[in-house]
Amino acid sequence: MSQATQRSVPGRAVTVSEAMLKVLRIGLLGALAAAVLAGAIGYGVDGGAGLAGGLLGIAVPVGFLGVTAVVGLVTARLAPQQLGAAVLGSWLVKIILLVIVLWVLQGQDFSRWMFFGAFLVGTFGFLGLEASVLFRSRLAYVEIRAEQGGDSGGGGR
Numbered sequence: 001m002s003q004a005t006q007r008s009v010p011g012r013a014v015t016v017s018e019a020m021l022k023v024l025r026i027g028l029l030g031a032l033a034a035a036v037l038a039g040a041i042g043y044g045v046d047g048g049a050g051l052a053g054g055l056l057g058i059a060v061p062v063g064f065l066g067v068t069a070v071v072g073l074v075t076a077r078l079a080p081q082q083l084g085a086a087v088l089g090s091w092l093v094k095i096i097l098l099v100i101v102l103w104v105l106q107g108q109d110f111s112r113w114m115f116f117g118a119f120l121v122g123t124f125g126f127l128g129l130e131a132s133v134l135f136r137s138r139l140a141y142v143e144i145r146a147e148q149g150g151d152s153g154g155g156g157r
Contacts, residue, residue: 016083019137020072023130027069030129031062038118046111053111057118060101064094065126 035058042054067090075086105115 014137016076017073019134020069020076022137023072023133024066024069026133027062027065027126027129030126031058031065034058034062034118034122034125038114038122042111042114042118046114049109050111050114052109053114054118056105056110057115057120058122060098060119061122061126063097064123065130067094068130 035055038054038058039051040054042050042052044050046053068087071086071090072083075083078086
């Protein structure tokens with residue numbers, strides 16, 4: 001069965017890499033839409049400062065979504081414990097980066113309220129998107145390897 005046919009089979013379990021690529025693909029499309037919307041609302045509310053605040057507020061969660069997806073892609077073949085450690089490590093890095101970004105933006109001329117609103121909506125929106133894609137992806141809990149042969153195991157010593 002070709003890979004294209006396998007992807008169209010309903011109920012087929014997908015790999016972590018396939019799920020993360022889907023998160024990245026949908027997330028980037030959502031990011032474009034969110035940036036246009038946040039920029040337009042920001043510009044309508046507060047002119048250039050609102051536009052800058054809206055775009056900056058969306059850029060941070062988009063960057064974080066990208067980091068999560070890339071970490072998932074890079075560590076997809078690792079053991080679940082190592083994958084979990086990598087994801088937790090990336091969260092720590094993202095928190096540190098957020099503090100740095102906020103420190104750098106301190107004193108810059110943009111709408112703080114638009115930044116906060118876009119950041120909040122973007123963060124929860126992208127978290128919801130990630131969760132939705134991953135919950136619907138039918139990730140396998142167990143991987144059956146070809147080298148195990150026909151032995152179903154289960155009753156070993």
